[in-house]
Structure formats: structure tokens, C-alpha cells
Amino acid sequence: MEYIVLWVVVSAAALVLDIVTTSFFFSGFTVGGIAAIISQMIGASFLVQFIVFAFVSAAAIALEYLWVRKRLKGTIPKTLRMEEEYIGRKITVEDDIIDRGKLKIDGIYWTVENAGEAVNKGDTVEIIGIKGNKLIIKK
8 A cells, every 4th residue: 555645644643843934843744754765666565664754753753852952052042040140249237237238229138148358338349159049258
């Protein structure tokens, strides 16, 4: 029985899905369908065609994944958490802080740990790091 129509439909459907979703995931199935069409043309049984389709599709998807991951690795900027965005920022202190205290940043009170000399009310400090849920400050 001729299964070439089945493989053409599978390949075309995968190609259309790939164009519609713009994810490049389904193009692996298109490649697998083309390989199955070639195996049909050389007279392979349906079982062999299906195995060729499955293995070639899996290999194509794996290669696509590796290629896309390599291409996108350096292009997607890391999204910083809110507290990570505070690092390097200079803040004026509302209360004296010797070792630990509280600091209001953008309307949110944070527990801070002083890594430098004692800080007096009105002094400017720099946020130099994060330790758990505490911000580390230094005068």
C-alpha cells in the first residue's frame, strides 16, 4: 500500500504548524516525513518507514534544540530579581545602623546588615550584596 500520501500530509501539516507557531519544533517532523517518503520510494515496508520517521524526527529535533540553545544562550538577558536590582544603589539612611537595621527602599522595608563602619541617620550607604533575605550595606 502506498503511504506516500500519509507522509506528505504529515510533513505538510508539521511545516504548517511550524510556520504558524514559529517555534521550529515541528520542522523536525517535517524532516522525518521527508525521510519516510524517501524510504517509501525505495520500497521499504510501513514499519520501516515509521521507524525511519521516528528516528529521523527525534534526531532532527535534538539537533534543532542544540542549535537553538547555542544561538540563544548569550542573547537572552538575565532577568534580575527585585533585590538584585538594588545592588550598587545608594540610599540615604533614616535611622542609625550599627550592625543590623531596617531600610526603606522604594516603599518596602528591608532588613539590612552593615558590612562597614557604623552608619548615622542621614548618611548615604551603598547596597553591596544580598545575604538570604537581607541586603548588605556599606558606608
